[in-house]
Amino acid sequence: MATFHVWAGSTGVERSRVVIREIGIADVLAALKAGAEDFRASPSHYLFLGLIYPVAGALLMAWASGANLLPLLFPLLSGFALVGPFAALGLYEISRRREQGLSWTFEDIVAIRRSPALPSILALGVLLTMVLVVWLLTAQQIYASYFGEVIPTSFANFISGVLETSHGRAMTFWGILVGFFFAVAVLASTVIAFPMLLDRDCGVATAVETSIRATLANPLPVALWGAIVAGLLVVGSIPLLVGLAITMPILGHGTWHLYRAMVASDRR
Structure with a gap:
């Protein structure tokens, strides 16, 4: 029964009743702008949360170099983005609370552990980690x-x-090409999955299926969002990963607003 709850959620809402909106380029840019506004609202706190990303990335770099795994250095850095949506849970919660006009504290972020959707969130996080491992093995091959x-x-x-x-x-060409397909698969299946799970205890199946439907209904906007994510990750990584302390929180908050733009809040 617990396994079913993780997969299907507890709301009993049919997947077909989750309404997807068609959005445009302006909506994607508006989501990014809203994410930046969320970030500016309390930069000192966000810096603490955002430092998780550059610190973790630096640790990955140090591990790869020290273990004579230089060939996996760039796959590690690019693959780190695959699990980024899971690591941004706290940022989604902050944007959710600000949207409702609520203040927030660090305790509010930690309280996510009591969310009824946590098992589903963790399950999807494990799936993304498995994708990361498969990507690293593929890159090594x-x-x-x-x-x-x-x-x-x-x-x-x-x-x-x-x-x-x-x-x-030739290795670089095939690495980029295969990595692109990994990125597209993850983007299409999780672009709004984690914010949706945090917002509704809908289960992994519904969250992933809704993300895919949202991508199919909005291919160009989602592609633009993917390009923005990739671009800001590169920009944030250039100054020894420190820039990720700014770009990653903005992307995390922006993802919440993208979810709000593409998924209707009412249920028919």
């Missing part, structure tokens, strides 16, 4: 198919092999 078991002795040596050799450029 792509590297091995071109470089075999040769491990670069330094970062400079690795970059030189990637950019200055034909097999390095």
Whole structure:
């Protein structure tokens, strides 16, 4: 019974009754703007939450370099975005409370652990983690198919092999192409899944199915949102990942507003 609750939720609302709105480019930009406004409302608190991302990313970089896993450094950094929607739960809750005119404290964020939808949220988070692992294994296989078991002795040596050799450029092409398909699959299936689970105890199946329907109904806006996410992640990563303390919270808050734009709050 608990497993069924995780999958289907407890509301008993049929998936077909979740109404999807068609939105435009202006709505995507409005969601991003609203996310930035949420961030500006209390930057000192958001900085604390946002630092989770650059710190975790830096740890991943240090682990990859220290373990002689330089070939997985870039897949790790790009794959980190795959689990970002799960890590932004606190940001969704802050935007939800501000939307209702409520104040918030750190205790309010921690209180998410008492949400009836937490098992579903955790289950979807585990699924995303599994996707991340599969992506890393795939990236490792792509590297091995071109470089075999040769491990670069330094970062400079690795970059030189990637950019200055034909097999390095081929590896980069296939890595980006395969990574793109991973990113599209995750984006389409979870673009609004986590905010929806936090807002309604609807179950993983409904949240994922609604995200897919929202993507199919709004392919260009969702593609634009994916491009914005990718662009801000790159911009935030350039200054030693510190910029992620700003870009990731804005994206997290913006995701909540994108959910509000695409999913009707009323049930027919």
